[in-house]
Amino acid sequence: MAATPVWSVDPRTGKQRGQVAVEAAPAEVDGAVRAAHAARGALADAATRVAFLRAAADLLDASAAQVVETADAETALGTGRLTGELARTTGQLRAFADAVEEGSYLDIRIDRADPARTPPRPELRRYKVPLGVVAVYAASNFPLAFSVPGGDTASALAAGCPVVVKAHPDHPATSELCASLLRRAAVATGLPPEVVAVVHGFGAGLELVRHPLVSAAGFTGSIRGGRALFDAAAARPVPIPFHGELGSLNPVVVTAAAAAERAEEIGTGLAGAVTLGVGQFCVKPGLVLVPEGADGDRVTGALTKALEETGPGVLLDHRMREAFIEGVRERAALPAVTSPVAAGPGGEHTVGAGYLAVPARTLVEGAGTSGHELLLEECFGPVTVVVRYADQGEAAAVLGLLCGNLSATLHLSAAETAGGGGPAAELIAQFTALAGRIVVNGWPTGVAVAPAQHHGGPYPAATSHSTSVGGTAIERWLRPVAYQSVPDALLPPELREANPLGLPRRVTS
The missing domain is CATH 3.40.309.10 (Aldehyde Dehydrogenase; Chain A, domain 2)
Structure with missing residues (x-):
């Protein structure tokens, strides 16, 4: 069976600009997810992730003219709007690099043993670990900030999660261009390029959310499409978190x-x-x-x-x-x-x-x-x-x-x-x-990328209580683990008594 071509289309004329890719078959989706899963260990080092995110931002900025031109040709959003969106996108990447470097996103908490309490309290040390491969569903209306290099991708990579993006059909050429820049940044900082992958096609989107090695998903789009994916995520033998932004009247x-x-x-x-x-x-x-x-x-x-x-x-x-x-x-x-x-x-x-x-x-x-x-x-x-x-x-x-x-x-x-x-x-x-x-006394259009920002809301605005914009967006791709009475030498470096990584933490004596 012949593969279905993916075309770039000019919305100003309705004419095809050229074939960009083909829709991914199930085997191709499986290969992308398995390669991303195999690359998880390479993202474990925080310093490497920081370097990767900053290199990605630098490459996107250096390629601004090509990125903006390609995105405008596919979306008709205008070079002024898209130049600002690119700045927002690279700003997000750098902000998450800063968050990883600072370390409080790990939410490290240490409760020292207290045998005199009733009942006695054991030694407890808690932090957060990455979930695994994250599926990102790109948005139509933000070809940069909510698509391949956008906030879902940036926050997932910052958390230590490889990403497979289902590209939006409205801007496939922009998606491929941005993905190539992210992969170049990965290689330049010692990471395998498979930490970021892109697939195309409606069927690929369903295969992605159902894949047993995908651990979470982020979505920005319609209520109907988001709800279908949310239901598919919940119906899996092992359900996964689905963080969807679906629709809002504002x-x-x-x-x-x-x-x-x-x-x-x-x-x-x-x-x-x-x-x-x-x-x-x-x-x-x-x-x-x-x-x-x-x-x-x-x-x-x-x-x-x-x-x-x-x-x-x-x-x-x-x-x-x-x-x-x-x-x-x-x-x-x-x-x-x-x-x-x-x-x-x-x-x-x-x-x-x-x-x-x-x-x-x-x-x-x-x-x-x-x-x-x-x-x-x-x-x-x-x-x-x-x-x-x-x-x-x-x-x-x-x-x-x-x-x-x-x-x-x-x-x-x-x-x-x-x-x-x-x-x-x-x-x-x-x-x-x-x-x-x-x-x-303002207008909601214009969502500032800032630590205190919250971009979400009760259903159907979102399918979870998390945010897709701002520093706490990283929390979607992490889960807490507590270590009870574990010898110091066996603890992760983040939790050892000497705090060799110099991370912020809360300690209760």
Whole structure:
């Protein structure tokens, strides 16, 4: 049976750019995983991993022109956006190198023996070890930062886990280019190139999550695709952790006082957040609660003006374009839904930005029976849903209809931010139960790569409580082991009494 070719496609024209690879057969997936598994020992040395991650970042930076050009040709995201994404990607690699060098990610804890306690406490020494081969499923909308060289790969390699990436079909040439740079960095620092591998094809993705030597998986994509892989991971004879980022509506609430104070600023900022990256950010605001009345009209008026001035954009592929157009059409056809600025086809290969509007009472009164629940599902592309509410009780009722989200945003007035307590605090509390990141007087687009960052949330935003961005993302690929009354000479170097590696640790006497 002939292998299925993998083509690079220009989304601006829909034309094939050239064949990049072929879809991996089961035997090829098996070979990649087994080679990665055999390379685990080479990643055991922390200093080597640090050198590898930094070398990978340096090679990506040195190849920036080629990487950005290739990614733009396959995604139409633009050289400016992609240059920034590459900087974010290499910054992640260096940040995880720094984390490994510092050592606290191992969470070393030592409880000294205390025979006088009741009951007596034995000597206990605990740290974390790598899980093994990690399967990474690349994202469509971030060809660098959430794909082959992205945060899942960087954090897994930092933990000491080899990686096999299932490339996204929207940017296969970018995936192969970045993988070659990572493998070059591996060889340059004394590691086998098999610590990073790439496979292509839908079938390869299923083979990968089912492979008995794969120990964990990271995914960024749709609810349907992520849930299928999550279920496959759980159905294995030996289930594995599946850390998936699936979908998010990212609700925004604009208080009446905030609308009165700065309506135009909020409306214009909302338009920028909805259209950033042609609406293809996982934290795009997809549901915005705006108060009824004149001040709310000022918010939507500014939103309308800014969206009407936004030119058409190219989505990542034609399948997404068709899904976006159909999704907008279905939502706009619902009773009581209007389209003040109609989103949809912008040309043969483009889409136009817009928004839909609906009264809050329509959502609340028809919950689960009217079909309006479709408005509470993510529509990938440059569109949002504006919900006009009469009072905070009605806004809270709408929020109560939502599932888990990556982010939730609250726009407050100066007096509300200074006052503390009251309705604003109640909304913050409701957001805390709803989302993994809460934003006040800003926009959720733009996820800072920082130690305190959390990019995840209750299901379906994510399938676990971990983060895919920030320093603690490394924890997904580690498991704790405690050693009880083990002689010092038999302990791993990280746990020996003399602390030969100079690692930070917590000691209880």
